[in-house]
Amino acid sequence: MFSSFLTRALCQNSAPTTPDTQHEVPIQMGLVKSLVAGRTIAAASATAGKTEEGDSCTFGSPHYFALCGMGGILSCGITHTAIVPLDLVKCRIQVDPDKYRNVFHGFKVTLKEDGFRGLAKGWAPTFFGYSMQGLCKFGLYEVFKVFYTDLIGDENAFLFRTSLYLVASASAEFFADIALSPMEAAKVKIQTTPGYANTLRVAMPKMYAEEGVYSFYKSLVPLWMRQIPYTMMKFACFERTVELLYKFVVPKPRSECSKSEQLVVTFAAGYIAGVFCAIVSHPADTVVSKLNQEKGSTALEAARKLGMAGLWKGLMPRIVMIGTLTALQWFIYDAFKVAMRMPRPPPPEMPESLKKRLQAEGKL
Structure with a gap:
């Protein structure tokens, strides 16, 4: 089953060899055809895996997906770590609004109590956690986008491309949150529980001693509730906005832009x-912050305590935070x-087969 998934995801079938060549030629399939219509991504002749002039890898190859994952590590790890001070204040407003009334007051209280170093609390779990999340989020998004396109075919991939982006991003984020959850739990604990721990190496053993492995995954479901809608919006809205802007x-x-x-x-x-x-995922984000602050609480109990x-x-x-973060992540990626x-690949283009069919039906 797993090998079948990889075969589909890599968009490559084996072609029979001929007396003229002993090389197998990868056939352009799935997303390569439907969303990149009119562009030859993989080699059509000569050596298998040959790329276009100037390209460092073949679209849909393991090398391509690995680089996408690396780009995700950089885009998520760097950006989330850079905004730790704002994230810290945001989390404290969510769990203790009486003490931290707004952003400016939150910064003022934090600086008074913890100094400038206090603004960096939670940077280590943020960096490691969101680097792992970025690896899965961006890398698996590209894999699932190709995989699902191959399942539904060229024409459907173009006609229902927004749904394709939504399903591919949700699938990727499901696994990304499993990688993120332990570090997110440690980050929130450090940032919102005074005197609990100041560093990752102190927080994680302490959390494990109190609640075991459960302490790292008790907020996984609300994390899915926060991150999956967020990521679906992040990828689908971005893809369609790029298309509309061009x-x-x-x-x-x-193709003519620098x-x-x-x-x-x-x-x-x-x-x-x-x-x-930010709007779509905010309520679940608040629940995650409250849940990781309080030991033994459930997502439903945390939501009831917070109220609408x-x-x-x-x-x-x-x-x-999220507007700037998302923009910078896509820019870095x-x-x-x-x-x-x-x-x-350029913005999606209608496959020639669909054009001909619609023209024959008088719809184009």
Whole structure:
């Protein structure tokens, strides 16, 4: 079963050899055809695995997916660690709104009690946790996008591409949160429980001694509730926003834009997606913060204690944080692809087979 999944995900079938060549030629399939119509990604002749001129790898190859995962490590690990001070204040507003009334007051109280070093609390679990999450989120998103496209076919992949983005991103985030959960639990414990621990190496053994492995995964379900909708919005909104920007805003096709111009579009689309991400995932984010603060509590109990108004505490700082975060993540991810000379498909185009069918039916 697993080998079948990999075969589909890599979008490669074996072609029979001929007397003229002893090399197998990978057949362009699935997402390679439907969302990258008109562009030859894999070699059509000569040596198997040969890339386009200037590309460092073949689209859909293990090398390609590995680089996507590396780009995810950089984009998520760097950005989440950079905004630890804002994240710390946001978490404290969520779990103790009486003490931390708003963002500015939260920073003021934190600086008074802990000094500037206090603003960096939780940086280590943030860096390691979100690096692992980024590896799974971006790497598996690319894998699942190709896998599901191969399952539903070229034409359906184009017609229902928004649904494709949503399902692929949700599948990737399911596994990404399993990797993130232990570090997220430690981060919130460090940031919201005064005197509990100041470092990761102190917090994790202490958490394990109190509640065992459960302490690292007790917030996994609310984490899924927060992260899966967030990631679905992050990827689907970004993909469609990029498509719309090139169609209605950018005065020339993406192929004619310089690398810097493409990265500007990436940043703008990422910020727009980030705003929607923050709104969709905020209530679950508040529950995660409250749950990891209190020992022995459940997600439902935490939500009841917070109430409807409490679930939306800290929304504005999170919109600023997530908007900026998402924009920077897509910027770093895309910049990494440029730097590594990875194949970067243009916006989706209608497959020729679908065009002909719609023309025959008089719908195009």
